[in-house]
Amino acid sequence: MTVHPFIEAEKRAGHNVKRACELLKVSRTAFYARRTGTPGPRAVRDAELAAQITDVHTRSRGTYGAPRVHAVLKRAGAGCGRRRVARLMRAAGLQGRHRRRRHLTTVPDPRAALRPDLIVRDFQPDPNGLNTRWCGDITYIATDEGWLYLATVIDIASRRVVGWATADHLRTDLVADALTAACRQRRPIDPVIFHSDRGCQYTSQQLASLAG
Structure with a gap:
């Protein structure tokens, strides 16, 4: 509640404005600035x-x-x-x-079968090895409507993205769509080694059947 109207009434009644301002702990400069419409300091x-x-x-x-x-x-x-x-x-x-909190995308399935690392951690590019070693991963992008998840498939030989898919979820369908897109794009004739982390999407039976 402003006390300026009270001080104004006191002034009209002939009372001392300075004393009223002191009692009410109000700046006299601010009171007169408000009264005249002039902005105070x-x-x-x-x-x-x-x-x-x-x-x-x-x-x-x-x-x-x-x-x-x-x-x-x-x-x-x-x-x-x-x-x-x-x-x-x-x-x-x-x-x-x-800054948004880091979002977890890799959730291992403890019941998933262990699979050997067929590329033996060799991620060096090889121009002569196209369509022999692919790797997949999931990342996320913050949007105004929430998280957008991006699954990619990269040809290790060229380090180029050969397939990708986006979704608003982290279900296996996301990585399956990315792998399907890579197969349609490259149409490999010989078997391809597909490397990924041990996230539950990549160790699922659904993806194993697709890559089979």
Whole structure:
């Protein structure tokens, strides 16, 4: 609740404005600034800081939140507190981007059968070995609608992506679609060694039947 109307009433009644401001712990400058419509020193400083904050936030490509914006302003010699920066950023509708938590994509199936490493950890490219060794993996991409999962199949000989698929889930269908796309793209004649981690999607019976 503002006390300015009360002070205004006291003034109209002929009472001392200075004394009323002291009793109510209100800046007399702020009272007269509000009364005349002229912005006070704090409002002027807030406007200056808001412009600096917007500039720092823009130069960070919208990634900086209040702590980092405050750190930049502090290094530049701007005398302002972190809470003030946070308040002005909220008023301006500015916020930083939060780093998303790492998402787990490899969940081993303890019941899956062990399979030998047929490529013996040899991931060196070989121009003469196309369509003999492929490897698969899953990664994830943060979007405005949630996580998007990307499964890829890479030909180790050329290190080129030969098949891929995306989905909003981590079921075996995702890696199966990527492997199917690779087979359609390359159409290998001879058997191909397919290497992957021990995630449950790659050790599933569904994928074993497909690669069979």
